[in-house]
Amino acid sequence: MDAIQKSLLQQVAGLHEVPEGAYNIRANGEMDSRNTTANIDIVTKEDKAGIDIIIKPGTKNESVHIPVLLSKSGLQEVVYNDFYIGEDADVVIIAGCGIHNCGVDTSKHDGVHSFFVGKNAKVKYIERHYGEGDGSGENVMNPETIVHLDEGASMEMETTQIKGIDSTNRITKADLKDGASLEIREKIMTHGKQYARTDFSVDLNGKDCSANVVSRSVAKNQSRQEFFSVINGNNECKGHSECDAIIMDDASVSASPQLTANNIDASLIHEAAIGKIAGEQLIKLMTLGLTEAEAEEQIINGFLK
Amino acid sequence: MLELKNISYVVSENGSEKEILKDINLEIDEHFVAITGPNGGGKSTLAKIIAGIIRPTSGQILLDGEDVTECSITERANKGISFAFQQPVHFKGLTVKDLISIAAGKPMKVGEVCDILSEVGLCARDYVNREVNGSLSGGELKRIEIAMIIARATKLSLFDEPEAGIDLWSFNSLIQVFEKLRDDVHGSILIISHQERILNIADKIVVIANGHIDTVGTKAEVMPKLLNTSAECEVLKKKQRG
Numbered sequence: 001m002d003a004i005q006k007s008l009l010q011q012v013a014g015l016h017e018v019p020e021g022a023y024n025i026r027a028n029g030e031m032d033s034r035n036t037t038a039n040i041d042i043v044t045k046e047d048k049a050g051i052d053i054i055i056k057p058g059t060k061n062e063s064v065h066i067p068v069l070l071s072k073s074g075l076q077e078v079v080y081n082d083f084y085i086g087e088d089a090d091v092v093i094i095a096g097c098g099i100h101n102c103g104v105d106t107s108k109h110d111g112v113h114s115f116f117v118g119k120n121a122k123v124k125y126i127e128r129h130y131g132e133g134d135g136s137g138e139n140v141m142n143p144e145t146i147v148h149l150d151e152g153a154s155m156e157m158e159t160t161q162i163k164g165i166d167s168t169n170r171i172t173k174a175d176l177k178d179g180a181s182l183e184i185r186e187k188i189m190t191h192g193k194q195y196a197r198t199d200f201s202v203d204l205n206g207k208d209c210s211a212n213v214v215s216r217s218v219a220k221n222q223s224r225q226e227f228f229s230v231i232n233g234n235n236e237c238k239g240h241s242e243c244d245a246i247i248m249d250d251a252s253v254s255a256s257p258q259l260t261a262n263n264i265d266a267s268l269i270h271e272a273a274i275g276k277i278a279g280e281q282l283i284k285l286m287t288l289g290l291t292e293a294e295a296e297e298q299i300i301n302g303f304l305k
Numbered sequence: 306m307l308e309l310k311n312i313s314y315v316v317s318e319n320g321s322e323k324e325i326l327k328d329i330n331l332e333i334d335e336h337f338v339a340i341t342g343p344n345g346g347g348k349s350t351l352a353k354i355i356a357g358i359i360r361p362t363s364g365q366i367l368l369d370g371e372d373v374t375e376c377s378i379t380e381r382a383n384k385g386i387s388f389a390f391q392q393p394v395h396f397k398g399l400t401v402k403d404l405i406s407i408a409a410g411k412p413m414k415v416g417e418v419c420d421i422l423s424e425v426g427l428c429a430r431d432y433v434n435r436e437v438n439g440s441l442s443g444g445e446l447k448r449i450e451i452a453m454i455i456a457r458a459t460k461l462s463l464f465d466e467p468e469a470g471i472d473l474w475s476f477n478s479l480i481q482v483f484e485k486l487r488d489d490v491h492g493s494i495l496i497i498s499h500q501e502r503i504l505n506i507a508d509k510i511v512v513i514a515n516g517h518i519d520t521v522g523t524k525a526e527v528m529p530k531l532l533n534t535s536a537e538c539e540v541l542k543k544k545q546r547g
Contacts, residue, residue: 288453298407
């Protein structure tokens with residue numbers, strides 16, 4: 001692995017070297033390295049690009065890292081990763097994609113991740129997207145996440161895109177059985193002429209299942225963001241979605257929430273707020289000695305923390 | 306310390322001009338000065354002019370002899386002016402520790418934040434990592450606002466009605482915070498307040514009404530007058546006479 005790839009790995013996975021436990025590092029369209037454990041197996045797909053990650057029932061306190069690194073300009077790929085998480089397992093999965101594009105061609109990584117989460121299993125899924133490079137080539141990522149939660153299963157998903165992705169269309173679909181719960185926290189910051197679209201769709205099918213989808217974003221310069229969220233309450237369930245955006249400069253943000261209750265006991269809530277940084281917040285921090293630019297930076301860092 | 310020379314502030318409202326402050330001349334050299342007077346008299350506007358949030362229409366502001374009239378909010382903050390808002394601001398995502406660190410101008414250790422919070426009567430462990438947002442009560446937000454001023458430890462600390470929006474019981478313990486501040490802080494404290502207990506501990510009381518300084522003096526000089534200043538209502542008088 002070269003210095004550029006190591007720096008990307010640091011950005012998307014917080015790793016300096018190869019991680020502990022199970023991992024699969026994909027660099028420039030090929031497997032760079034892999035490690036499996038007694039409870040976690042990783043198998044290369046034969047019919048298309050991608051891997052199957054199989055986690056045995058009852059596996060506790062283990063983690064899987066599956067970072068993807070693109071440092072060759074113009075590389076475009078679609079990868080399918082399927083996660084099979086056994087009953088009663090409790091695991092952390094860290095995925096991420098880093099692109100370093102110093103050429104003129106578009107680099108693109110489309111990852112389709114499907115999660116099959118067994119009964120009463122718990123998954124924490126962390127996904128980071130990062131782009132860099134001084135070339136004029138665009139960095140494009142279109143992650144698609146499909147989640148199937150069995151009875152009593154729960155998943156916490158954290159997805160972050162702070163820098164360097166010129167265009168992204170993020171699709172997340174989930175269906176939940178009895179007693180399952182899903183929590184999604186998304187953080188996005190766009191600048192320049194970037195475009196980010198987020199599309200959540202959750203089917204609350206089981207009795208007493210719940211979903212909480214929270215998006216916080218900052219749109220700077222001439223960037224554009226679109227937020228769509230669809231929650232269907234098909235049983236006695238709870239659904240909550242929230243979109244909170246700070247808009248700056250000449251950016252544009254649109255939020256389109258959609259709630260559908262198909263059951264008298266479905267309880268669904270949506271909150272959306274879009275606005276610039278409050279003047280009084282800036283003034284308060286300036287009375288503490290910060291310049292206006294420093295105050296802005298503190299407010300945004302806090303907001304996306 | 307602080308000198309205000311011929312400060313006026315005029316706003317235009319529906320085409321006509323309205324004088325909010327008229328030719329204010331005031332010197333603050335004492336340790337603890339209270340500004341009081343009826344609502345709408347111009348007290349908060351004066352505090353904002355001192356902090357640099359509002360520019361006066363005319364007049365001069367001198368801090369230790371230096372003219373700071375043209376200085377920005379940030380420049381005045383760095384020259385030693387602190388300002389506690391009447392309505393504390395909410396911040397999504399910023400914690401009490403973040404704000405105290407910004408106020409102190411350096412990253413603060415949990416222990417240091419704890420020391421400052423305990424001065425304003427907050428149990429630090431519960432608050433250090435709380436977000437400064439609507440989940441905190443009005444009294445808690447006010448205390449954090451005051452804690453930021455303590456963390457800055459500048460030569461001039463301005464407080465705009467620290468009692469506003471606080472229930473009577475919380476205010477009783479807040480008074481002790483100000484009594485302690487008076488004893489501990491080395492610079493000058495300028496506090497806008499309607500509370501007799503605050504006025505009682507002031508070295509000097511300034512009464513501002515209708516945009517000008519009505520009275521300046523010690524507690525003994527000003528307090529008796531204050532109790533008789535509420536303008537009599539002519540209609541009520543006639544009614545009472547029958």
